[in-house]
Amino acid sequence: xxxxxxxxxxxxxxxxxxxxxxxxxxxxxxxxxxxxxxxxxxxxxxxxxxxxxxxxxxxxxxxxxxxxxxxxxxxxxxxxxxxxxxxxxxxxxxxxxxxxxxxxxxxxxxxxxxxxxxxxxxxxxxxxxxxxxxxxxxxxxxxxxxxxxxxxxxxxxxxxxxxxxxxxxxxxxxxxxxxxxxxxxxxxxxxxxxxxxxxxxxxxxxxxxxxxxxxxxxxxxxxxxxxxxxxxxxxxxxxxxxxxxxxxxxxxxxxxxxxxxxxxxxxxxxxxxxxxxxxxxxxxxxxxxxxxxxxxxxxxxxxxxxxxx
Numbered sequence: 462x463x464x465x466x467x468x469x470x471x472x473x474x475x476x477x478x479x480x481x482x483x484x485x486x487x488x489x490x491x492x493x494x495x496x497x498x499x500x501x502x503x504x505x506x507x508x509x510x511x512x513x514x515x516x517x518x519x520x521x522x523x524x525x526x527x528x529x530x531x532x533x534x535x536x537x538x539x540x541x542x543x544x545x546x547x548x549x550x551x552x553x554x555x556x557x558x559x560x561x562x563x564x565x566x567x568x569x570x571x572x573x574x575x576x577x578x579x580x581x582x583x584x585x586x587x588x589x590x591x592x593x594x595x596x597x598x599x600x601x602x603x604x605x606x607x608x609x610x611x612x613x614x615x616x617x618x619x620x621x622x623x624x625x626x627x628x629x630x631x632x633x634x635x636x637x638x639x640x641x642x643x644x645x646x647x648x649x650x651x652x653x654x655x656x657x658x659x660x661x662x663x664x665x666x667x668x669x670x671x672x673x674x675x676x677x678x679x680x681x682x683x684x685x686x687x688x689x690x691x692x693x694x695x696x697x698x699x700x701x702x703x704x705x706x707x708x709x710x711x712x713x714x715x716x717x718x719x720x721x722x723x724x725x726x727x728x729x730x731x732x733x734x735x736x737x738x739x740x741x742x743x744x745x746x747x748x749x750x751x752x753x754x755x756x757x758x759x760x761x762x763x764x765x766x767x768x769x770x
Contacts, residue, residue, distance in 0.1 A: 697735075
């Protein structure tokens with residue numbers, strides 16, 4: 462028996478755990494996919510909040526979310542929808558709650574978890590290829606990082622590539638589709654890496670994966686041609702940023718590509734712990750060791766491209 466005064470850490474998110482059809486639940490959140498269309502929903506429940514795509518309230522000390530999202534909207538624009546409708550207004554807060562609700566929306570779409578994630582990956586990758594959607598309320602997630610990915614891909618020469626902090630692996634998957642690179646996608650989250658491994662056979666793709674902290678990568682020196690850290694540093698404090706720079710330079714034979722978003726305020730719900738501008742990006746890199754040359758530029762955020770001389 463655990464004393465009432467003791468707060469237990471919530472269990473890690475299990476992205477492939479089966480649950481009840483149309484529902485995801487864990488110790489912190491419950492997410493239900495609503496029956497019917499948006500126009501069919503009734504009056505707002507007492508103590509709950511209605512937004513264009515969600516209802517949110519609290520019961521039994523858990524956050525309850527109901528969503529009205531068609532299968533065509535199960536993609537990475539969930540980031541923007543959740544931020545705009547639930548987190549920016551303050552109805553829900555915290556990176557952990559964000560990740561659990563995000564996972565819950567995907568898993569509540571189909572009875573089989575991998576069916577939901579396959580849909581999520583296919584919709585997102587399709588949107589990345591199709592160009593801007595103009596979807597109202599989408600929050601700009603995919604449309605926002607499409608040009609970032611396009612530039613990152615343009616900076617990669619044929620050869621062996623390591624992406625640090627790959628998250629869902631969309632950039633690595635797009636790179637692998639070029640056919641002239643061999644990609645290793647790395648992330649600290651075993652659950653996220655396991656999800657990428659599980660969904661790849663359904664997508665017909667092949668990206669090698671590695672569970673590793675980007676500040677301590679268990680790979681030999683100069684083992685790849687290019688190292689990518691795209692929208693990773695904003696999740697790290699200065700000590701870890703310094704360590705990531707050191708690892709990237711150690712691992713790369715030829716080039717390191719760093720990209721960061723420029724934000725007026727850090728996106729806490731996305732796990733960002735710091736903001737960047739051109740000056741702070743240069744400061745984070747510090748003095749490059751002998752034999753390397755870097756250049757900083759701005760394009761949908763900040764870029765630091767470091768080449769071995």
